[in-house]
Amino acid sequence: MKITITHGSKEIHGARVLKDVNMTLESGAVYGFLGKNGSGKTMLMRAVCGLIGLTEGNIDVDGITIGKGQDFPSKLGMLLETPVFLPDRTGYGNLRLLAAIRGETAPEEIMAALEQTGLDPKDRRKVRKYSLGMRQRLGIACAIMESPGLLVLDEPFNGLDEDGCRLLRGIIGRQREAGCLILLACHDREELETLSDWIYRVEDGVFSQA
Amino acid sequence: MMKKHLSGSRLRTLIWYDLNYGYQSTRLKWLGVVLVQAYFVILACQCCFAPETPGGMLGHLSFLFRGMPEYFVSETGKFELPVPWLMLNACLLFLTASYPAEDLTRSGGQAIVRAGRRRNWLLGKAAWVACTVAAYYLLLAAALALGALVTESAGMGDLATESTIIGSPVPERVAAESSAKKSAMPGDLPAESMAMGSPEPKSAVPEDLAAESAVLGNPSPERVATESPARKSAAPEDLAAGAPARGDFLGLRDFRDGLYGISPETLTGWEIFLRWWVQPVLVSLTLCLTEMMLSLALEPAMALFLTLGYLTASVFWASPGFLGNFSMLLRQDFLSGNPAICFRNCLMLCGLWNAVVLLFGMRWIRRKDIF
Numbered sequence: 001m002k003i004t005i006t007h008g009s010k011e012i013h014g015a016r017v018l019k020d021v022n023m024t025l026e027s028g029a030v031y032g033f034l035g036k037n038g039s040g041k042t043m044l045m046r047a048v049c050g051l052i053g054l055t056e057g058n059i060d061v062d063g064i065t066i067g068k069g070q071d072f073p074s075k076l077g078m079l080l081e082t083p084v085f086l087p088d089r090t091g092y093g094n095l096r097l098l099a100a101i102r103g104e105t106a107p108e109e110i111m112a113a114l115e116q117t118g119l120d121p122k123d124r125r126k127v128r129k130y131s132l133g134m135r136q137r138l139g140i141a142c143a144i145m146e147s148p149g150l151l152v153l154d155e156p157f158n159g160l161d162e163d164g165c166r167l168l169r170g171i172i173g174r175q176r177e178a179g180c181l182i183l184l185a186c187h188d189r190e191e192l193e194t195l196s197d198w199i200y201r202v203e204d205g206v207f208s209q210a
Numbered sequence: 211m212m213k214k215h216l217s218g219s220r221l222r223t224l225i226w227y228d229l230n231y232g233y234q235s236t237r238l239k240w241l242g243v244v245l246v247q248a249y250f251v252i253l254a255c256q257c258c259f260a261p262e263t264p265g266g267m268l269g270h271l272s273f274l275f276r277g278m279p280e281y282f283v284s285e286t287g288k289f290e291l292p293v294p295w296l297m298l299n300a301c302l303l304f305l306t307a308s309y310p311a312e313d314l315t316r317s318g319g320q321a322i323v324r325a326g327r328r329r330n331w332l333l334g335k336a337a338w339v340a341c342t343v344a345a346y347y348l349l350l351a352a353a354l355a356l357g358a359l360v361t362e363s364a365g366m367g368d369l370a371t372e373s374t375i376i377g378s379p380v381p382e383r384v385a386a387e388s389s390a391k392k393s394a395m396p397g398d399l400p401a402e403s404m405a406m407g408s409p410e411p412k413s414a415v416p417e418d419l420a421a422e423s424a425v426l427g428n429p430s431p432e433r434v435a436t437e438s439p440a441r442k443s444a445a446p447e448d449l450a451a452g453a454p455a456r457g458d459f460l461g462l463r464d465f466r467d468g469l470y471g472i473s474p475e476t477l478t479g480w481e482i483f484l485r486w487w488v489q490p491v492l493v494s495l496t497l498c499l500t501e502m503m504l505s506l507a508l509e510p511a512m513a514l515f516l517t518l519g520y521l522t523a524s525v526f527w528a529s530p531g532f533l534g535n536f537s538m539l540l541r542q543d544f545l546s547g548n549p550a551i552c553f554r555n556c557l558m559l560c561g562l563w564n565a566v567v568l569l570f571g572m573r574w575i576r577r578k579d580i581f
Contacts, residue, residue, distance in 0.1 A: 101324040
């Protein structure tokens with residue numbers, strides 16, 4: 001997979017939140033984004049996922065423009081904010097419901113994704129009884145369960161304990177080795193430097209390679 | 211790694227997802243719906259047990275969806291909001307108000323990115339709305355059937371002398387409405403046709419209705435003429451003794467003899483089905499789809515408010531531009547004399563409206579920023 005962002009800009013209510021972003025991203029690498037709250041990291045991630053449209057410029061995924069040739073990148077897995085699931089279903093039940101939309105994921109793969117994040121696939125507790133960290137793990141499992149080609153993780157370490165962080169580092173490493181293109185936003189500079197192949201510094205919508 | 215297809219096409223799986231997720235999200239609302247429907251069906255059963263008022267499923271359904279005649283402001287005229295009609299429609303709008311918008315924002319876009327295309331996601335939501343409307347009316351039909359079964363077999367005699375509908379016996383109230391209308395609009399139809407409290411069959415047949423009858427099948431005049439007018443078979447003393455209630459289960463016999471002043475003896479069974487069931491469902495579907503689009507563009511509470519406001523406006527204006535008129539029995543052309551409120555217009559307007567809403571919606575959702 002190859003993502004090319006050409007002169008990407010986004011304006012919301014008169015404010016420019018992305019300013020002339022140019023970058024090329026390729027499979028098998030982790031791209032880290034470092035910046036303050038509101039700097040534009042999440043906005044770019046949303047644009048790459050196809051959730052928002054650019055005011056100017058294009059985002060091409062394997063040569064097809066998002067918003068024109070396709071609405072969303074295929075094989076996308078994302079964790080963009082604190083995930084919200086059906087409170088009256090189990091974690092596995094929630095993931096199974098979402099996986100059924102694409103219809104490409106076997107139950108065994110869903111269970112494997114849950115185990116990778118440290119959750120028990122056979123846990124009969126409803127999601128309403130999950131802690132914040134457990135919901136975050138469930139969100140990560142949701143992002144990886146369909147063997148994505150593009151993995152977008154916005155602040156994935158939020159709410160995770162030490163064990164959860166360790167598991168997540170392992171997941172990111174394995175996904176990169178499997179050829180996945182990973183976008184990672186994180187406040188922790190050290191964590192980013194450990195995990196990322198490339199780091200972009202983000203300030204007021206401007207992306208520059210660190 | 212072996213991939214297993216859990217289901218068929220993307221749209222079909224999306225609809226299945228919406229039915230599951232949507233039901234889970236609206237479970238408590240469905241409980242409210244059941245209670246509201248039960249209340250109004252019980253009210254209909256009680257009010258339909260007076261000897262002068264017809265029972266059976268059609269009788270109860272007519273009570274719920276009769277609405278009110280066209281309202282004319284006058285010093286002596288009385289305005290009564292058709293509460294059952296309004297509440298049942300409002301309940302359905304409340305049921306469908308929030309899920310589409312919630313799915314878009316609450317789950318952070320997990321469902322829409324898996325849908326592949328934004329319009330697929332929207333069509334899935336539209337299908338969910340249609341299924342919810344269908345389920346709502348099926349539930350209502352079941353409640354009406356149960357009510358008809360209970361009242362037809364229970365013989366609730368004492369209630370016959372106490373049944374009132376919102377404060378006054380129906381025939382008197384309908385007769386008062388009729389005289390108010392007659393004084394406001396002289397000469398539109400023969401006086402006999404305006405006798406809304408009278409069991410006598412209507413003599414005037416609006417031209418459109420005659421044409422519709424020709425298309426849909428003429429009722430048999432001989433069948434109508436020879437039907438017994440003794441629709442209320444149980445005398446008050448019989449009812450007091452707990453005798454089986456008068457009327458048949460569907461209420462067709464009562465119906466033919468007049469129903470809250472509705473004298474539909476010129477309608478065929480097919481027309482009765484279209485007017486009494488299909489029209490309200492079409493109107494509800496159209497309003498709910500519109501509300502869905504508004505909830506995505508604005509927010510669910512505002513969408514509900516606007517749609518309810520539009521529905522309520524139908525009470526005040528007997529115009530085909532206000533779709534609520536098509537689901538009010540007393541506004542129909544065969545009773546009110548307004549040829550514009552007919553099934554053909556309902557089908558056309560609802561079809562056109564839904565097509566515009568969906569086409570506009572598919573274009574709009576392509577450009578919407580999802581946060």
